[in-house]
Amino acid sequence: MDDQQLLQYSRHLLLPDIDIEGQERLLAASALIVGLGGLGSPAAMYLASSGIGRLVLNDFDTVDPSNLQRQILYGWNDIGHLKTHSAAKMLRSLNKGMTLDLRPEQLEEASLSAVVEGVDIVLDCSDNLATRHRINRACFRHKKPLVSGAVIRFEGQFCVFRPGIGESPCYNCLYEESEELEDSCSRSGVIAPLPGIIGSLQALETVKMLTMKDYAIPDTLFLLDAKTLDIQRLKLKRNPGCSICGVDVQNPL
Numbered sequence: 227m228d229d230q231q232l233l234q235y236s237r238h239l240l241l242p243d244i245d246i247e248g249q250e251r252l253l254a255a256s257a258l259i260v261g262l263g264g265l266g267s268p269a270a271m272y273l274a275s276s277g278i279g280r281l282v283l284n285d286f287d288t289v290d291p292s293n294l295q296r297q298i299l300y301g302w303n304d305i306g307h308l309k310t311h312s313a314a315k316m317l318r319s320l321n322k323g324m325t326l327d328l329r330p331e332q333l334e335e336a337s338l339s340a341v342v343e344g345v346d347i348v349l350d351c352s353d354n355l356a357t358r359h360r361i362n363r364a365c366f367r368h369k370k371p372l373v374s375g376a377v378i379r380f381e382g383q384f385c386v387f388r389p390g391i392g393e394s395p396c397y398n399c400l401y402e403e404s405e406e407l408e409d410s411c412s413r414s415g416v417i418a419p420l421p422g423i424i425g426s427l428q429a430l431e432t433v434k435m436l437t438m439k440d441y442a443i444p445d446t447l448f449l450l451d452a453k454t455l456d457i458q459r460l461k462l463k464r465n466p467g468c469s470i471c472g473v474d475v476q477n478p479l
Contacts, residue, residue, distance in 0.1 A: 234277070255280070257346060260338075260348070261284070261353060262309040264296040265376075265377065267296075268421070268429065271320060276429070278436070280325040280327065281326055285313075289308075296421050311330070343370075347436065348371070350372060362396055362470065366471055369390035372388075372396075382450040384447075385400070388444045389471065394444060394464065398469060398470040398471070399468045400447065423450065446459055446462065
């Protein structure tokens with residue numbers, strides 16, 4: 227690290243769990259963020275400001291006035307512009323040395339798999355079940371950690387999946403692909419600060435995994451009730467019959 231980086235990341239360097247060694251790992255690391263909305267906004271900003279070396283930003287949408295209630299990467303001047311390009315301007319102001327790879331398209335199975343293969347970790351900040359399952363399949367295929375978050379109304383959740391490590395489950399163990407989940411923020415609404423809380427937690431767990439040698443809370447689903455501030459922790463187990471990671475799957479993916 228140069229003198230500017232030593233100053234910029236000095237508060238990390240003071241932490242025994244991170245120190246110079248951990249910060250250098252973060253500077254050399256890469257992450258894919260799928261979805262630059264309410265979750266992806268704070269996640270991207272905190273990863274950039276924390277000093278991650280490369281971010282791949284994927285979102286095919288443009289900024290809409292309804293986004294501004296919770297998607298803190300954007301302002302009125304960004305209306306009508308691609309989220310990836312508007313996000314890049316803000317993120318470069320936080321971390322000039324970071325490499326940004328912009329993907330303003332919907333990544334289908336093959337293209338998503340190729341992008342996932344080239345990063346160290348994936349953050350699922352998307353807003354639909356089909357995309358979540360595509361991300362899960364790609365992460366399982368390439369054994370990449372997956373940090374998943376979701377919000378609706380006053381309810382938030384996040385979980386870290388680590389395919390290929392022990393008996394770690396995958397996202398499909400939690401929500402099978404055949405399940406129909408029709409609810410969405412566009413139909414049911416979401417309180418503005420909640421995506422910021424969950425997206426920040428996604429960034430927190432990402433930084434911890436990339437910098438710390440001992441990671442303490444994999445395979446745990448956290449459920450947040452924003453009305454009462456109650457948090458439930460549910461330990462997840464692999465579903466033996468899972469079509470993605472189950473023990474009976476002969477040739478997965």
